[in-house]
Amino acid sequence: MGEFFDIFIGSTDVFFQGLWLTLRLSVVSLLIAIVIGLFFAMLKISRIKILEIIADLYIWVVRGTPLIVQIFILYYGLASIWLIPEFWAASIGLAFHSGAYIAEIIRGSIQSIAKGQNEAARSLGMNRRLTMRRIVLPQAFRRAVPALGNQFIIGIKDSSLASFIGLQELFGVSNTMGSNSFNYLPYFFTVAIYYLVIVLVLTVAVNQLEKKLAVSD
Amino acid sequence: MGEFFDIFIGSTDVFFQGLWLTLRLSVVSLLIAIVIGLFFAMLKISRIKILEIIADLYIWVVRGTPLIVQIFILYYGLASIWLIPEFWAASIGLAFHSGAYIAEIIRGSIQSIAKGQNEAARSLGMNRRLTMRRIVLPQAFRRAVPALGNQFIIGIKDSSLASFIGLQELFGVSNTMGSNSFNYLPYFFTVAIYYLVIVLVLTVAVNQLEKKLAVSD
């Protein structure tokens, strides 16, 4: 126990570097994922058969294969065609993955915005684009906040897989330090605590945000 | 493309061994996870504060840390205390992880079984245990089938992480063959197809099961 405490305290600088990388990976991938998700959500509600099929295909492939396969294809698999640095391979892999889930979240919340909102806007002479941009999306995003927050938390945990393409994010740090010292347990416990704290902080933050956004409801 | 096809065909025996291991891992871990999930679901609805807290704690820890950390703690971390063979480290790690999600699924479906069912059973003189066992759980399980099926699919994909403790399941096979041949892409595409097919088959199977169970509804 004393040993664990020493290691926990003694390794903060390295773990903070890992933490910083984990956060960068998660945030960057979330932002890309939102763009991807929004794009495919639009395809899904486009009512154009071929576009819907494309979106379904994307979602099916992502949901049907492990994230690690997606990351490894981007990093190792595509290397001979297109060289992607670790950070971007991991970020894009994570984004590609979350994107499918986010597409479903956004589509769901768009469709939950009462049909009535759409009709009200259309009856005022607003065209489909304008209606989407000014009326539906702002409400859909707000409604999606809890689910998006949850997806972000999943993204943070998933970013641990970036260690397997050589990135020294939180988990990578613990794995390296554990194997170098031939003493894994304290490092894994340390990293678990880091993750738990991030997730806790984020959960609270998302709840706060939710409350704040609810003001106008 | 021809090369990919050759590799796809030529590697079936190795991939089938990986597939067999993937399926064993996923099924074993699902079964353990259902036991764990049922246990914690019972704690959560026990109305005994301390048991609820224990269940919440478990769920919080699992949801707050990456699966890979959980598996590595079991395999590397605990080795000095308790030596767990790869297969069991992976199975238990996966089960421990899914268990938290399954606990929530089961709790949710128990609570969705109308309060009325409980009251009808109690009014006939059935005690709480009997009511749970004979009336609520059979209905709850049935209602949980789609979500459990979904969790099983997630488990299959998550089992890819077992490769990082040396198990040659599907992903491990593709990774090893890719690195030995210095030619990853065809092997990763091959393994992606395996996963997609399993997931597709399972999705259809779960849907069928759902329909069959719906007969008496």
Added chain:
Amino acid sequence: MTKPREMIRVEKLNKSFGDLHVLYDIDLKVNESDVVVLIGASGSGKSTLLRCLNFLEFKDDGKIVIEGEQVEAATHDLNKVRAKVGMVFQHFNLFPHKTVLGNVIEAPIQVKGMSKKEAVKEGKRLLDKVGLGDKYDIYPSRLSGGQKQRVAIARALAMQPDIMLFDEPTSALDPELVGEVLETMKELGEEGMTMVVVTHEMGFAREVGDWVVYMNEGRIVEEGQPDHIFDHPKEERTKAFLNSIL
């Protein structure tokens, strides 16, 4: 004439949900073979009173005496008490994963330890009695509302209760199905079953009821024989209520 046996006695029963006081000082007596009808506006506490009698809710204070024995949650095995008091709910609450017969034999086998053979025999007898002799192996989802409610009655009777409680048994039914359920209840009353019935069917109350209790805002405002209550109510509130529903 011998003194009738007292099946239920309630004294100064009070019940709150949190801050909401729902039942105030309720006194009620039900003798053997009585059919007591509870009437009153929505929210007046009828269901709560019935549920207290079956210990699905617990009183705050007061006395509940069932067949001469004062029942307290702390000291009594409530499951035993509940087995003596059958209950029929507005929404039937059949077990959807069991057949009609399965619904009826479940409790006798599991609670009373009756043999399956005997339970099936008795169950079939009861289902025949409520007119569902051809539906043993069907699942509840395939029944009409009226049929469901009759299964629920058979299910409660299968525990051989001494008292039956009915909480608006016909109010979830389409009008054309109400009659078959009331008929079954009427037969039951004529066979001498002790019954407490919450209902808005005033025809039933008048024809089958021995005693009518009118509740308002958690209190018993007026009670008496059906003809008295319906034809010569004393209280203004009773009159107003009867006007509103007749």
Added chain:
Amino acid sequence: MTKPREMIRVEKLNKSFGDLHVLYDIDLKVNESDVVVLIGASGSGKSTLLRCLNFLEFKDDGKIVIEGEQVEAATHDLNKVRAKVGMVFQHFNLFPHKTVLGNVIEAPIQVKGMSKKEAVKEGKRLLDKVGLGDKYDIYPSRLSGGQKQRVAIARALAMQPDIMLFDEPTSALDPELVGEVLETMKELGEEGMTMVVVTHEMGFAREVGDWVVYMNEGRIVEEGQPDHIFDHPKEERTKAFLNSIL
């Protein structure tokens, strides 16, 4: 006397949803400043007709002529047509993420390209007019139903429509709030707005309506001046309907 200007003309309009034929050969004419009231039982097709006039639903065949121009979905910019025809819905459909004033100025700015300053000035004027001069910056969730509906009216008026359609504007309101909305509508009618109103408020129909149209099962069964329809209906179905709601 000059011939009144014709604002809406419908000829032989038919509309189905899949297999369900909802409107049969509807003919309707609405002149400038007319207040036409549509009545009829639930499901008779009143909403569908109104929605066809605003092109929220598309007719199967027949003609719809708005201000002299026959409008076809294929060849017309429907957004322009809709801007001329305001619509008020039963459930208000305010934009919950915008303030009261935000709701009113949204379309003028975005669709008409009005300057924000001008839109705000006009929006405030309209909100004052419907009696909500003190609620500009409040979110809809904090308004009563009657206030919400008056915002919805102001929002539609902000587009300066030539015609206003109302689909049961008061039927989602608590009874005590109905009056304020009807009052607003009455003023609007008196100012000369052309209006088509679906409502069950027969008092309003009689007082404000110039023409009443009774629909049944997708057909116009009878139409005429309010006094004629209400006091001397010719058709049996009209009589039955009026009896059922009066």
Added chain:
Amino acid sequence: AGDDTATDLNGDSTDEDFHLVESGKLTFAASGEFKPFSYMEGTDMVGYDIAVGEAIAEKLGLEPNPKKAVFSGIVTGVSEGRYDIAVASHTITEERLEQVDFTEPYYYSGPVVWVQPGSDIETEADLEGLKIAVARGTTYIAMAEEYTDDIPQLDSDVVALQSLANGNYDAVITDDVTGNAAIDNGLEIEEAFYLGVSEQGIAVRKDNPELTQAINAALEEMKASGELEALAQEWIGVDITVEPEDTIE
């Protein structure tokens, strides 16, 4: 070889003497991703390390039981009793000696700095601050740390070399033989310079000195009989079983 060990080799001893993980079997770990020392052919692990492990098992009268393992976990796997031994190209180091015992070296090799073709890295000084990838848990980490902080760590050397060829890193440090095998497989990388010579030993659990001794005896016999050299020739193509002139400090 002494007489004691000779008796062991003659099969007089039973496997109880060795505290084996699975009785009657010599359970040995290798990474399976260190061509040509260990790699996968179908579902079988093969290579020089595996061949040596199998030969030793045979000499000890045991059934060989190779286990594929992630390299970084192998030393602890041996010390914690997952495997009896590791024939996994472990360089004998102080740190590892704290965890496990090592046998005499079963081959000699040298860490090499590998670079992309046409790279202008020629001396140690050129490595300053560059991105140097290594396999997790290897001795190469410490070497790389001499020059830089930017050290991606991967689960295998082969993967690192592959990524180097892809252009992800400036350099990779790994074994001479492994790098050359990769080049033979068509990987476009180049040898920059040697970082010395290292001794590779077989790792054995500390509480199992009898096994260490028996393996040492077996190795001795295989060296003497030329069997070990034959294995090296078969799998590597050169004799790496004799100590070169200048061993690393």
